[in-house]
Amino acid sequence: MENARVMVLAATNRPSELDEAILRRLPQAFEIGIPDHKERVEILKVILKNEKIEKDIDFDHIAGLCNGYTGSDLLELCKNAAYFPIRDLLNDEKNGKSSPEPRPLSQLDLKKVVVTSKKTLVAASEYTRLSSRSPGWPSHGEPDDYHVQAAISEISKVVVSQMLNLRSDTSNP
Numbered sequence: 001m002e003n004a005r006v007m008v009l010a011a012t013n014r015p016s017e018l019d020e021a022i023l024r025r026l027p028q029a030f031e032i033g034i035p036d037h038k039e040r041v042e043i044l045k046v047i048l049k050n051e052k053i054e055k056d057i058d059f060d061h062i063a064g065l066c067n068g069y070t071g072s073d074l075l076e077l078c079k080n081a082a083y084f085p086i087r088d089l090l091n092d093e094k095n096g097k098s099s100p101e102p103r104p105l106s107q108l109d110l111k112k113v114v115v116t117s118k119k120t121l122v123a124a125s126e127y128t129r130l131s132s133r134s135p136g137w138p139s140h141g142e143p144d145d146y147h148v149q150a151a152i153s154e155i156s157k158v159v160v161s162q163m164l165n166l167r168s169d170t171s172n173p
Helices: 020-025 038-047 057-064 071-083 083-094 108-118 124-132 143-170
Strands: none
Touching: 020 083, 038 057, 057 108, 071 083, 071 108, 083 108
């Protein structure tokens, strides 16, 4: 245990909101990156796995409309789209129609939200720019930084993969 090390890993999609004290204490910054098309499809499937949705939702098409969205953006998109069936149920009740439960989430619901939603515009490159202004912040791009960032990038991929697997495993009875 005498050679044990502790690594603190922090993540944000709002690096511009970090204060100078935090920036001084985190010696490395790296960008994990935005999910590609295939990853967005998988994220959407995980988010909506246990939800009541129409069977014909084209996740591939929705993921194509969400180019540049983060996982958090996709979660917000799905949450906002889920309000449409609830609104329809409430409107039906106002108009005297009774329905025991909301209708399934549809592709149209998701498309309506994509049109009005905004993707996260702040990237880790902004964090790197901010952190480089802090006194005492190590300069980026030193030879050792490449190996550290490559290792952290690989770790982050494993963590994301494990999180997706864990989330899909816990939703299976």
